[in-house]
Amino acid sequence: MSVVGIDFGSLHSKIGVARHRGIDIITNEVSNRATPSLVSFGPKQRALGESAKTQEISNFRNTVGSLKRLLGRTLHDVEIQQVEKGFTHVNLLDVDGSVGAQVNYLGEPTAFSATQLVGMYLGRLRDIAMKELKIGVSDVVIAIPGWYTDVQRRALLNAAAIAGLNPLRLIPDHTAVAFGYGITKSDLPDPENPRHVVFVDIGHSSMSVAVVAFSKGQLTVKSTAYDTHLGGRDIDYALVRHFAEEFKTKYKIDVLSNPKATFRLYSATEKLKKILSANAEAPLSVESIMNDVDASSRLTREQYEQLIVDLLDRIPAPLQRALEESGLSIEQIDAIELVGGSTRVPAVRAKIQSVFPSKPLSTTLNQDEACARGSTFACATLSPVFRVRDFAIHDIAVNPIKVSWEKSLADEEEDTELIVFPRGNGIPSTKVLTFYRKAPFDVEAVYAEPSGLPGSINPWIGRLTVKEVGPSPTGDYSTVRVKARLNLHGILSFEAVYTEEIEEKEEMQVDGESTEPPKKKKVVKKNAVPYVAGYGGLDSSVVDKYREKELTMHANDKLVQDTEERKNALEEYIYDMRSKLEDRYAPFVQPQERDALLAELSKNEDWLYSEEGEDATKSAYVSRFDAAKKLGDPITTRWREAEERPRAAAQLRETINQYISQATSTEERFAHIDEKDKQSVVEKAVTIQKWLEDQSVRQAERPKNVDPVLTAAEIGKKRDEVIYFATPILTRPKPKPPKVDGAETPRSGAETPNPPPKPETPQPELRTEETQGPPEMDVD
Numbered sequence: 001m002s003v004v005g006i007d008f009g010s011l012h013s014k015i016g017v018a019r020h021r022g023i024d025i026i027t028n029e030v031s032n033r034a035t036p037s038l039v040s041f042g043p044k045q046r047a048l049g050e051s052a053k054t055q056e057i058s059n060f061r062n063t064v065g066s067l068k069r070l071l072g073r074t075l076h077d078v079e080i081q082q083v084e085k086g087f088t089h090v091n092l093l094d095v096d097g098s099v100g101a102q103v104n105y106l107g108e109p110t111a112f113s114a115t116q117l118v119g120m121y122l123g124r125l126r127d128i129a130m131k132e133l134k135i136g137v138s139d140v141v142i143a144i145p146g147w148y149t150d151v152q153r154r155a156l157l158n159a160a161a162i163a164g165l166n167p168l169r170l171i172p173d174h175t176a177v178a179f180g181y182g183i184t185k186s187d188l189p190d191p192e193n194p195r196h197v198v199f200v201d202i203g204h205s206s207m208s209v210a211v212v213a214f215s216k217g218q219l220t221v222k223s224t225a226y227d228t229h230l231g232g233r234d235i236d237y238a239l240v241r242h243f244a245e246e247f248k249t250k251y252k253i254d255v256l257s258n259p260k261a262t263f264r265l266y267s268a269t270e271k272l273k274k275i276l277s278a279n280a281e282a283p284l285s286v287e288s289i290m291n292d293v294d295a296s297s298r299l300t301r302e303q304y305e306q307l308i309v310d311l312l313d314r315i316p317a318p319l320q321r322a323l324e325e326s327g328l329s330i331e332q333i334d335a336i337e338l339v340g341g342s343t344r345v346p347a348v349r350a351k352i353q354s355v356f357p358s359k360p361l362s363t364t365l366n367q368d369e370a371c372a373r374g375s376t377f378a379c380a381t382l383s384p385v386f387r388v389r390d391f392a393i394h395d396i397a398v399n400p401i402k403v404s405w406e407k408s409l410a411d412e413e414e415d416t417e418l419i420v421f422p423r424g425n426g427i428p429s430t431k432v433l434t435f436y437r438k439a440p441f442d443v444e445a446v447y448a449e450p451s452g453l454p455g456s457i458n459p460w461i462g463r464l465t466v467k468e469v470g471p472s473p474t475g476d477y478s479t480v481r482v483k484a485r486l487n488l489h490g491i492l493s494f495e496a497v498y499t500e501e502i503e504e505k506e507e508m509q510v511d512g513e514s515t516e517p518p519k520k521k522k523v524v525k526k527n528a529v530p531y532v533a534g535y536g537g538l539d540s541s542v543v544d545k546y547r548e549k550e551l552t553m554h555a556n557d558k559l560v561q562d563t564e565e566r567k568n569a570l571e572e573y574i575y576d577m578r579s580k581l582e583d584r585y586a587p588f589v590q591p592q593e594r595d596a597l598l599a600e601l602s603k604n605e606d607w608l609y610s611e612e613g614e615d616a617t618k619s620a621y622v623s624r625f626d627a628a629k630k631l632g633d634p635i636t637t638r639w640r641e642a643e644e645r646p647r648a649a650a651q652l653r654e655t656i657n658q659y660i661s662q663a664t665s666t667e668e669r670f671a672h673i674d675e676k677d678k679q680s681v682v683e684k685a686v687t688i689q690k691w692l693e694d695q696s697v698r699q700a701e702r703p704k705n706v707d708p709v710l711t712a713a714e715i716g717k718k719r720d721e722v723i724y725f726a727t728p729i730l731t732r733p734k735p736k737p738p739k740v741d742g743a744e745t746p747r748s749g750a751e752t753p754n755p756p757p758k759p760e761t762p763q764p765e766l767r768t769e770e771t772q773g774p775p776e777m778d779v780d
């Protein structure tokens, strides 16, 4: 079973895996520790992650990024229309009520919802983890922005299901970071006097702040605050606009009118931005940006900070909000921990510092990987695979949730709504709501403060229809209880509906002689009431359909990749064999074999570069490869045998000599072995030795370019034969000294029989490992 944590970032994602000795952030197929959060579509296959990045510029109309920003949104969301559209060149459209992308896939215009796109991307992360762990990957913890609402979280769970993943928890980024921070600390104070840490994460697209209290064995999130549009991409955009403006007059080009030129400028400004994090001035140069213009410029840090001043000025607000809501004063804050790539910008740090003038900013965590590490720790805690040090997470809800209902006719005074999970309510949490009803009724759950939600996300969360409610047996109102749960993912669901009946039961008399009347005991009887509940997110039948589709696309990608590999294998074989026939294989081939093989290789080479061979099926490449290999294999085998045979023969001779010398030895450790048995070992060894010498002579008489009569494998088998014959005899234990009746049991320290001699020849090894429960994971 896998233990995996994913930091799903808007620019790129990181994957952690838990192992016995701790957590590793793993690398992808090109050895990067971060995988671009991109999916791309082509005429033959999809490109996901790293390969999507490679073709981002050439295939920009079909390459989708900002996956995390699109997920769970509708097309008409103001943030999609006004912000995200500016960061993509893909045509966004509506797919079943949510935003999706229209791309050209397998030569056809195809629409995919953001949920499907994230599913594809998570599938790639799963494959990366599977390749690393060499086992199936299902259980994961995925980090999400703390500001994700119910519908966004559900969309991520749907996407994970499409990818065949089973999220044990969706964890807010800052909570994951805090968990990774806390679980590795062994010096945390007692709960009365906790350590308060402010985590500030500024990544590629958003900023989050969390004030967290740590004490022995637990963390408590005290408050959170966000700016959902403040990150590296906003800095990049400000720089791109600046240079685009400059190049208008300098080179008379309009960069922003040309998507490829815009991409080139973006990547140059990102480089420039990073240089400016460590230098006072930096050059910018973009070769052939457009219209054959080589553009160049410079920027000083001062100019840079001026260009992003609006962004910088927004940094203090979330920090102040979080601090205020935590109820703590600056003096009570023990540390300020920075994570996320954009906290490397000195001006960003200075702004953070301005809110906490007296406190040093600390970067003890790995800024880029702390979130993935924390998520992986969280997965390890929830999975049965490892035992992990107990460390509790007390997380909180960001947006208050209320339920509302229609007024019951009987009670004009009745409220019609109630905040069930206020802001700051613990997660997970279950609450039981009580209704007095004589008839079926509906309950609706919504976010109580729609203005606090990102973009134009619909505050609606879900609806519960309680069926089959009637008057109580006494004709009165039935007491109907509804269980609402904010689960570990931070998602609301109605988990049970039941009526309660109070029954009075007589207690049983024990002795039967009491004159008192029998005591009555009140028993609450729960009767389940049927209900249906509906929420945002996809219906399970739709998820299944998308999962099927994903499997088909995945299989197609794999087939395309395998075909490519088989094609390369055929090509490689042609060139490899040709050169080896001139060289190492030359003595091992007969002239007519050589001619036949070379002809076959040329035939395949011509075919490969023909129209048919350029784009053929996997089986066509495989059958041609197999046919050529059939001609080449005898030659390869003769050469390999000639290399390996002398080694095998030398090994066998050494083994034989060792046994003969042991069997004829006068050493004490062999003294107890029967002479007859020792003799049989010698005979066996001599027979095999004779076989080897006879066969070696036969082989030596043959020319090199015919098939051998003696193979290394045969020699190896003979070696096994002598080992299995001789080892049991030569390692036979010494008999125990005979017991004498009435003799005292030897005290400790008394002489005990010698242990059996250690075998000197290799023996098949058998190890048993005893394990009790899951192994403990090293968290330090």
Ligand SMILES: Nc1ncnc2c1ncn2[C@@H]1O[C@H](COP(=O)(O)OP(=O)(O)OP(=O)(O)O)[C@@H](O)[C@H]1O
Pocket: 008, 009, 010, 011, 012, 013, 068, 202, 203, 204, 205, 206, 207, 231, 232, 233, 270, 273, 274, 275, 277, 339, 340, 341, 342, 344, 345, 368
């Ligand atoms: N040395 C640096 N100086 C300035 N910016 C940097 C530096 N290193 C990385 N960045 C920026 O940090 C951002 C990436 O940070 P990070 O990996 O934390 O983002 P993410 O997790 O993908 O995004 P988010 O958390 O917002 O979804 C990019 O915009 C990148 O350009």
Ligand SMILES: [Mg+2]
Pocket: 008, 009, 010, 173, 203, 204, 340, 371
């Ligand atoms: Mg991030």
